[in-house]
Amino acid sequence: MQDLRAPDSLATQVFAALDPPRQPFDPDGNWSHRYHDLSTFNPKSKMGALTLRHQPGRQLRIVNYRLCPNGYRTYTTADLRCRQDLLSTPENWRMESKVSKHAQDNAYLNSGLVKKARVNEGVLTIQTGASQRNVELPGEYTCKWCLLDAVGRMARQATKAISFTLLDEYDEICPDQHIMARGALEVDTRGGTIQVSCYQHTGIGTMPGVFYVDTEGRVLVYMAGMQLLVLADPNGKDA
């Protein structure tokens, strides 16, 4: 975990450039968080964007795109119905991936795919076209990017630690995941000094990383290995 008191640490510099949102935040309300998808190796180089849009009733839409040559992008869009719990546990979801130049364009060269998933009594069923796969999914679980919602909820409830199974993106199982609180710190930002809670995430297929959460329960920054997500546009538009 990077030292937020060291002036040359990347985390310190990311926060120094951040203008954090000041308005109250209701995690169960209507909200959207748009993150810049950056690389810790070259933090000024934008890789893409990731947007979470939440609606009451625990509906979550997650849109992710990454930049490709010739103006193309890889898009992944997931619509999830989640439980009201700490992990924002998805009960059923539909995800669509494709390569195209714009979100509304048809998929380029056979690259479009739709998967539908549901979890019932500890069994994950994924439907891809005519194929169906059933996988045991015992215990707590969530999808990778649901964590950007879930960790904020953990911070609001001062949760110390939680263990679960992660679905990499939306369909591949990574067991033995652990998120634990690593304390709260005051950090300097463009908008002044704020307090953030630090939540460390480790597990199978997971680069050790940290979610930095504000006192309202918004994940401001996520840093893990090469990946750096920075909240750029609270209540902004979809990617």
Place this chain on the structure above:
Amino acid sequence: MTRRSFIKSTGAAAGAAAILPVKSFAGSQQTDRRPNILIVVCDQMNLDAIAVYKTHFEHRSWLCHWVDTPNLDELVHSGVSFTESHSTNPVCCPARSSMFTGRFSLETGVVINNIGIDQAVPNMGQWFANHSDYDRVYCGKWHAGGPWNNPSVSGPRKIPGFDTLPNGPDNWGRHMDYGVSSSVEAYVRNHRGEKPFLAVAGFMDPHDICFWTGDLMKGQRRITDFFNIGETLPDLPPNLNYTFDEIWKSPVNYSDMEWQNYIYDYCRMIERLDRNVGRLLRAVQDRGDDTLLLFTSDHGDGVGRHSRVSKWHPYDESVKVPFVAYGPKLGIRQNVIDTTHLVSGVDIMATVCDYAGIAPPPHQRGLSLRPLLEGRSVPWREAVFCELQEVGRVIRSERYKFVMSYKKSAPDARKQLNESYLTLDGKASMFLPGEESRLQRVSGTMLFDMKADPWETRNLAMDSNYQGIIAEHEVLLAQVEKNIIPGREYTRK
């Protein structure tokens, strides 16, 4: 091994030029079936980084004891894998140029990174375009065209012979590999029609580990962010603190804790890769047809062995790569871990041509693996040849690994790319097949007994008891080198 036995075996192996592919092709069971072909190439994966290999690599320092790879395990269980699988040149571009041409990197002209394949050497896409009706598509890392990784759909960065499923951004597995797996999964699931497909998925992982060390340019930062994560960290390798002299020095001075963190992070990248491979494996399985799936890597990573990160050097952690072939409906055996046959990335071209029912391009240096995959007995090579950086050589026989190097014509070989060698009279030269004695060598020959010393901790090159072995391997090297047709770089900016 005697010279006679090597020549007998290499008549159909490393040395023979035009004879080999015809012989190999004619020896296979030809049918009218043209299976779909999916080649999955990852970047910088060690051979021992598949969990199911625990039974073969028992020492706790092997990576198989520290990774969770259910999909790669399933692939190994469902196909044929090789534990004596080698990169042709343990650097990204050279290795990939060999995989997709069937020629040594000396011949493709791609002897270092960030340059492109000689225009006179056809790549797999071009060859299939001209000799088959396959649909050909490439997605992800290519890095055999110039100083860039991911191909464009058009323009100079398009791979000749392949359509492109664009992916990006360049360089980072964390950011692009899910795009590769989801796009290629979709392609495999959606492809219909009379024509079969030849698809390539080029993953970046676990190459991201390269950004934990190495040189930086302006604006770049090392990723190294080691901290007390509270997880069990991997054992250190027994050869972390090697002691013998060698010329390939580039050790890294990490503390034990830093090495353990480095290896821990590397293992997580392997697991991430495994999930991406899983999507492709299931897409192939769901097709229910006779699609051939090949999985391999361009080279390995140091992971602390010999105090190394990255590749570039002659040790097994750099040179050995996983290789798995899957195709139960093609007659490829299941749950076979081949621990005896020496195979190489240069074999891929001959293998896919064999399955596609077409003759491979001329001057193939590889062998079709099809007989081995189907369990047929065939004469096989007794030694495998690897290049090292621009001018180094490795000959790996069943028991020994022999390493030597010629002298570079300039410290920065990139400026002398087509004349990397230094002759005895001090002139820069291209490689001189059959006239290697005119080239200067550097001291620092190495010989390892790979059976008695699998961690490569004792260099036997100066031991008088092994001079005969060295002489035999010099002969093997000369047999390969005399048939080399040197290539020249053709870089697409």
